Amino acid sequence: MAVRLQTVGPHVIVVGAGIIGASIAWHLTRDGASVTVVAEENGGVATPCSFAWINASSGNPDFYFHFRRRSMAEWKRLATELPGLPLEWCGSIGWDLPADRREAFVAEQGAWGYGIEHIGRDQIKAREPYLAVIPDLALSVAEEGAVEPVAAARMMLADAQARGATLRNATVRGLIRTGERISGVVTSAGVIEADHVVLASGAGTPPLTASIEIDLPIETPAGLIVHSRPHARRLNGLVLATQLHMRQTAEGRIIAGSDFGGTAPGEDQHATAAALFDKVRNSLTDSPSLAMDFFTVGYRPTPKDGFPIIGNACDGLYIALMHSGVTLAPLAGLLASSEILKGEADPMLAPFRLSRFA
Ligand SMILES: Cc1cc2nc3c(=O)[nH]c(=O)nc-3n(C[C@H](O)[C@H](O)[C@H](O)COP(=O)(O)OP(=O)(O)OC[C@H]3O[C@@H](n4cnc5c(N)ncnc54)[C@H](O)[C@@H]3O)c2cc1C
Numbered sequence: 320m321a322v323r324l325q326t327v328g329p330h331v332i333v334v335g336a337g338i339i340g341a342s343i344a345w346h347l348t349r350d351g352a353s354v355t356v357v358a359e360e361n362g363g364v365a366t367p368c369s370f371a372w373i374n375a376s377s378g379n380p381d382f383y384f385h386f387r388r389r390s391m392a393e394w395k396r397l398a399t400e401l402p403g404l405p406l407e408w409c410g411s412i413g414w415d416l417p418a419d420r421r422e423a424f425v426a427e428q429g430a431w432g433y434g435i436e437h438i439g440r441d442q443i444k445a446r447e448p449y450l451a452v453i454p455d456l457a458l459s460v461a462e463e464g465a466v467e468p469v470a471a472a473r474m475m476l477a478d479a480q481a482r483g484a485t486l487r488n489a490t491v492r493g494l495i496r497t498g499e500r501i502s503g504v505v506t507s508a509g510v511i512e513a514d515h516v517v518l519a520s521g522a523g524t525p526p527l528t529a530s531i532e533i534d535l536p537i538e539t540p541a542g543l544i545v546h547s548r549p550h551a552r553r554l555n556g557l558v559l560a561t562q563l564h565m566r567q568t569a570e571g572r573i574i575a576g577s578d579f580g581g582t583a584p585g586e587d588q589h590a591t592a593a594a595l596f597d598k599v600r601n602s603l604t605d606s607p608s609l610a611m612d613f614f615t616v617g618y619r620p621t622p623k624d625g626f627p628i629i630g631n632a633c634d635g636l637y638i639a640l641m642h643s644g645v646t647l648a649p650l651a652g653l654l655a656s657s658e659i660l661k662g663e664a665d666p667m668l669a670p671f672r673l674s675r676f677a
Pocket residue numbers: 334335336337338339340341357358359360361362363364365366367368369370371372373374489490491492519520521522523524527541542543544579580581616617618619620639640641642643644645646647
């Protein structure tokens with residue numbers, strides 16, 4: 320049975336309730352659309368497995384660096400519109416880069432205005448007094464931070480609902496095409512029609528676009544992250560040690576991977592997690608009761624060239640698929656809403672169109 324909802328603004332279906340779907344749904348609702356979110360998992364699939372570091376760190380070309388940095392500022396704007404978002408601008412200290420990459424990072428991103436500082440042993444010790452081994456030199460970036468991504472996604476969804484959005488727990492099985500336009504979705508709970516459909520469905524997106532012969536060139540590398548039981552404060556910020564990236568969450572869990580993207584799980588995930596957690600324990604002093612609670616294995620939705628895919632794929636269909644989705648969620652939501660509802664295409668989106676793969 321087809322359900323046509325009564326709409327005030329245009330009716331937009333957002334498929335996906337991870338950090339990207341939640342942000343897009345929230346911005347669309349705030350901007351006057353009538354929004355229906357359809358998702359299997361409220362809070363996302365990759366999102367709960369994320370390290371959730373907000374950054375514009377090393378290795379990003381200028382257009383992508385500026386996009387990420389703008390999104391860092393958008394997190395601050397979003398926090399004023401949604402007070403209580405679990406964000407922490409705790410800063411990072413890192414000594415994981417080889418000397419040549421470290422100095423290239425300082426020279427390049429520093430010249431673009433990123434606040435990178437060299438700090439020595441005493442400053443490192445003062446910042447992170449529980450580190451068992453203090454390096455001679457680290458890079459400090461005070462403007463970086465982290466967010467608790469599932470809690471943030473759920474807050475955005477709850478606020479969108481309070482503003483009139485509808486949440487449906489269902490599987491999207493296909494897209495409805497009317498002439499050249501996508502006009503709705505077929506779900507496990509029936510058909511829903513809309514003026515626009517947004518796919519913010521992470522690694523679940525390619526099968527949906529394949530049904531209308533749109534190929535999404537993505538990879539989904541696996542990353543394992545260990546989570547300790549909640550513990551008294553042992554880390555004050557993001558620590559990017561060689562082969563060990565760690566932070567302590569709002570509820571006191573120390574989470575870690577061999578880098579922020581997680582550790583390759585290998586054949587025996589439990590053994591990989593146990594070995595990784597031993598490294599965490601050995602890297603901190605005065606933590607005899609630190610114990611692993613669980614580990615996650617997430618699949619990072621990553622377009623093949625590493626950059627986001629954001630924009631219209633055809634009439635009525637918008638796609639938002641990216642790695643670093645935790646960093647990019649507020650900007651992706653803001654720009655997607657503006658483009659869908661007002662037809663305003665922000666110039667910063669130009670490098671991120673699907674058409675670049677054509
Ligand atoms: C190990 C790891 C570490 C990471 N570290 C960082 C980091 O430090 N910083 C950073 O910025 N990013 C990081 N990322 C990336 C970031 O977590 C992701 O880019 C982001 O979570 C993607 O969010 P999403 O909402 O697009 O997808 P997801 O969270 O995967 O959500 C997809 C949503 O779509 C729904 N869905 C999919 N298919 C269907 C369907 N057919 N029907 C109905 N619903 C459907 C799902 O139920 C879910 O709600 C990391 C990721 C991983 C795995």
